[in-house]
Amino acid sequence: MTNPAPHSAPDAAELLRLAQQMPHARIAKLKHNGRRYWIKRAEVTPLRFRLQKGNGAVAFRREVARLKAFAAKGLPVPPILAETPDMIVLAHAGKPLTRLARRGTDDEIRHVLSLAAEALAQLHKAGLSHGRPRLRDICWNKAEIRFLDLEAGARLQASRVRQARDLMVLLHSIFQNDTDISAYAHSALAAYGRADHGRIVPLARRMARWLRPVAFLVAPLIRRDRMRGKPNSEFVAFADLLDFLS
Incomplete structure (x- = not known):
């Protein structure tokens, strides 16, 4: 409650x-x-x-x-x-989105992830960055989104690269949390894009392409986790993120 x-x-x-x-x-x-x-x-x-x-x-x-x-x-x-x-x-800021992602209905998850992405875009439009907007660092109290833990790289004057990284961290967290909600990454990205007016999403897509060589280097770890049935591992989520944005 x-x-x-x-x-x-x-x-x-x-x-x-x-x-x-x-x-x-x-x-x-x-x-x-x-x-x-x-x-x-x-x-x-x-x-x-x-x-x-x-x-x-x-x-x-x-x-x-x-x-x-x-x-x-x-x-x-x-x-x-x-x-x-x-x-x-x-x-009290409400429940972390990791809990909502485990227990919410499809409509609730899609709605709140979209609100979180929109709130992140508004933060970026103000010239700031969060630094680590993972689902566990974002809360929902059935009325509004709240961001927690600004100690990990938050900036009051953030570059577009830092803001694009924020967006990628949020999407990576969605993929890593559970494959059942990864489909909602589309809703989150669309919500971010509507508030972004074309500033950050194209840059995040370019950064995903730049990171392709890193995915090649960790490919053995990605294959290992897929074979072990770990769809929410950090490495598999990284590969899924790059595929999603590329």
């Missing part, structure tokens, strides 16, 4: 008090007055992993700044309801 319709804005101080009483975790769910919220903290990165993963505190502050910047432009991200220098409390 999604949150009930709001009657009054939650008290930020109370949300922080409750969040600080909970066991420390990078991401945690908070329930208060019949509503759900999400607590997100900076990732504590051991020194030996910082070269690989980066500084967790820096990444956290960058994501907070991006959430605020996206929200200021009216783009669909969960609002920050309370914050400290190392923690934020976010409004």
Whole structure:
């Protein structure tokens, strides 16, 4: 179930008090007055992993700044309801699209994937990019799409190449999620294209052609996964994406 319709804005101080009483975790769910919220903290990165993963505190502050910047432009991200220098409390954004893709009806899946693609196109028209718009990083609350996790490459001034990559990541996620919904990639691409006005889809198609040599290099892995009956493997989804866009 999604949150009930709001009657009054939650008290930020109370949300922080409750969040600080909970066991420390990078991401945690908070329930208060019949509503759900999400607590997100900076990732504590051991020194030996910082070269690989980066500084967790820096990444956290960058994501907070991006959430605020996206929200200021009216783009669909969960609002920050309370914050400290190392923690934020976010409004519940709904269910991730991975869950909808497993349990929704054909019409629901087609409709919501189209809405997600359209929302991504609107984000791109504002000059931004998400960086990793996979189905698990997009939510639906039966009223609107919300994008999560802006820490993985989101940009406030994005190039067309980054935006085309966003579109390809979304489509790849559809192919990787389940072969039963891969047919809805057509609906998603059409919805994106209607809002895109010809800017990004042609570039994504060209990039798919440029990536053909990569598919050749990983062809043994693609054949292996197909033979093992893994239609939703990362490699098979990559090959399906290139075929779809080429």
